[in-house]
Amino acid sequence: MKLSSYLSYFGCFLLCGLFPFIVHGQINITFPTSRIVFQRDHLGNGTIYITGHYSQNIDRVEARLVPMTSGQGEQTDWRLVQQNPQGGFYSGNITARGGWYELQVRGIANNITISTAELQRVGIGEVFLVAGQSNAQGF
Numbered sequence: 001m002k003l004s005s006y007l008s009y010f011g012c013f014l015l016c017g018l019f020p021f022i023v024h025g026q027i028n029i030t031f032p033t034s035r036i037v038f039q040r041d042h043l044g045n046g047t048i049y050i051t052g053h054y055s056q057n058i059d060r061v062e063a064r065l066v067p068m069t070s071g072q073g074e075q076t077d078w079r080l081v082q083q084n085p086q087g088g089f090y091s092g093n094i095t096a097r098g099g100w101y102e103l104q105v106r107g108i109a110n111n112i113t114i115s116t117a118e119l120q121r122v123g124i125g126e127v128f129l130v131a132g133q134s135n136a137q138g139f
Contacts (some may be wrong), residue, residue, distance in 0.1 A: 026115030027054040027061070037123035042100045046124035050081055051091040056114055058107035060082075061090040065101040068121065073099020078102065081105070086114040098124045 031051040032038075040046040050063055061081040067073035074097045081092035092101075103119040 020099065026056045027058070027102065027105060027117050028052050029105055029117050029119050032103070032119065033120050034119060035121050035123075037125050037127055039127045041101045044098045046098060047093050047095045048101075048103065048122060049091075049101070050091070051086060052105050052117070053089050054085065054115070055088065056076050056107070056109070058085065058114055059111075060108050060110045061085055061092070061105060062108060063092075063094050063103060063105045065096045065103060066120070068102060073097055073124070074103050078106070091118055091134065096124060101136040 014102045029050065029052045032048060038048050040044045046128065048065070052061075054061070060083045062078040063081045065073065065076045067075055076096050079094050081094065082090045101122050101124070103122045104116065105118075106116045107114045
């Protein structure tokens with residue numbers, strides 16, 4: 001085999017091996033997870049706690065909630081989650097009315113959106129804990 005063929009195979013190997021890192025998002029959501037529900041208060045509002053990491057320098061992290069279905073929640077504006085996050089991690093919270101949402105997070109540097117991440121099906125509603133043996137079955 002010629003040297004150019006080896007280089008071609010090597011180049012393909014590098015591209016295929018590094019491709020997941022190239023397309024990997026610059027900001028990620030590690031918490032919450034999909035289908036989690038946060039307890040709402042007596043006024044119908046709840047707080048969603050958000051944590052994640054980023055791989056590029058950013059000045060702030062913002063988030064918003066977009067209802068999954070019309071009439072099941074109220075869309076929020078972009079809200080500050082954390083100003084000047086450090087060490088590649090961010091954390092904060094966002095408060096909204098009850099409903100099912102898509103959580104959208106964005107990292108901003110110099111007032112330019114650097115990266116975004118989305119998480120489907122985050123809820124604010126009633127959370128029940130059932131424990132016991134026969135009590136958990138309804139007897």
